[in-house]
Amino acid sequence: MRELGIEAFLGAMEDGATAFDVRTLAEFEKGRIPGVLNLPLFEDEERVVVGTLYKEEGRQRAILEGLGYVGPRMRELVERVEAEVGAASGPVLVHCWRGGMRSQSVAWLLELYGFDVCVLKGGYKSYRHWAIAQMEEIPPLLVVGGRTGVGKTEILWALRDMGEEVVDLEGLANHRGSAFGGLLLGEQPTQEHFENMLGMALARARRSGRPVWVEDESRMIGFRHLPNTLIKAIHDSVCVVVDAPLEQRLNRLVDVYGDAANTLLADAFERIKKSLGGLRTAQARGALEGGxxxxxxxxxxxxYDKAYAKGIARRASDRVIELDVQGAPHEVARGLIELRDAIALTGEAV
Known part of the structure; x- marks a missing residue:
């Protein structure tokens, strides 16, 4: 059994090693290292019992109780790992909260069976420190701005397909960023797990040394908030504004949200009623009722157009560039790359 620091642990994951988080399902769902699999040593209720015994009656009493829970399913734990990894050769990565008894116990069992096992030193807690540190060092950004419905997310995807460095903030948050942004997408990740994914994404993007494309965002994406360092970097970076004809924007919105239930759409309009106005909100509800x-x-x-105009006006005018290319996402993406290259040739910092 070997211990790995967080950088070596993540490096082994990138090299293809399978990693297991042996914390409870509740802990795992609150936040985890992106890409790990859950292999809980205890159920949620069992962990509470063992933890209480440890505090009140000591280590040995807690271990005996834990063995009573784990003993009958030791075979199940090994078989689960073997099903994921294959033959008992490894390497297999294991971690718990702090690199303590849970990960050490599972590592002992898997090593006894024949796996080459590595344990994360400091456990998940070390990853949290690492992820938060990544959000303190924001790489150079290029920001894609534009009014609602111009297809900024699809443009980012096209940029990624063309080999550009992209961090899709709305994709990580599982939300499109407006009052309607959560429709048809399911639950957002927890704030903790959003930060975990964001830290990983920023670290990966930073390695190339190239500017990273992101979408122009406010502090909140649904119910998830961006770190202050990233908000400041977004607002201070060059923002390239893309545009599209009104009819095309409406087509995109209908394509994205048209399958949502009218009640959900109506609720979203209620959330912007104060800004939209009572008359406009009533007209929107009437339109929905009429299909x-x-x-x-x-x-x-x-x-949203008025809100966007106010937001873009708060940026320094010399950091806002309007792109004169319209069309399909890949066409706009190509225009963005050409603009980026032209800026680089002038020696202007992005």
């Missing part, structure tokens, strides 16, 4: 999602989307754009 005219497009008309409702047009009313929403009245609000």
């Amino acid at each position: 005219d999602v497009r008309k409702a989307a047009a009313l929403a754009l009245e609000y």
Whole structure:
């Protein structure tokens, strides 16, 4: 059994080693290292019992109780690992909260069976420190801005397909960023796990040494907030504004949100009622009741276009560039790359 620091542990994962988080399912769902699999040594209730015994009656009493829980399923733990990894050769990576008894116990069992096992020194806690540190060192950014419906997310995906460094903040947050942004997407990750994924994404993007494309975002993406360092970097970076005709923007909004239930769309309009106004909100609800999602989307754009105009006006004018290329996402992405290269040739910092 070997101990690995966090950098070596993550490096082994990138090289293809399978990693297991032996904390409980509740701990795992709250936040985890991206890419690890959950292999809980204890159920949630069992961990509470063992932890209480450790505090009140000591280490040996807690170990005996823990063995009573784990003993009958030791075979199950080994078989689960073998099913994921294959033959008992490894390497297999294991961690718990602090690199203590849970990970050491599972590592002993797997090593006894024949796996080459490595334990994360400091456990998940060490990853949290590492992830937070990544968010303190923001790489150079290029920001894609534009009004609602221009397809900024699809443009970022096209940039990624072309080999550019991209961090899709809305993808990590599982939210499109507006009052309607959570529709049809399911639950957002916890704030802790959002930060874990963001730290990993920033670290990976930073390695290339190239500017990283991100979308222009406010502090909140749904119910998840961006770190202050990233917000400041976004606001201080060059923002390239993309645009699209109104009809194309409406088409995109209908394609994205048209399958959502009218009640959910109506609830979203209620959330912007104060800014949209009572009359416009009532008109939008009426359009939805009549099955005219497009008309409702047009009313929403009245609000979002005004909000965007105010936001872009707060940026330094010399850090805002309007792209004169429109069209399919890959065409706009190509225009962004050409603009980036032109800026680099002038020697202007991005």
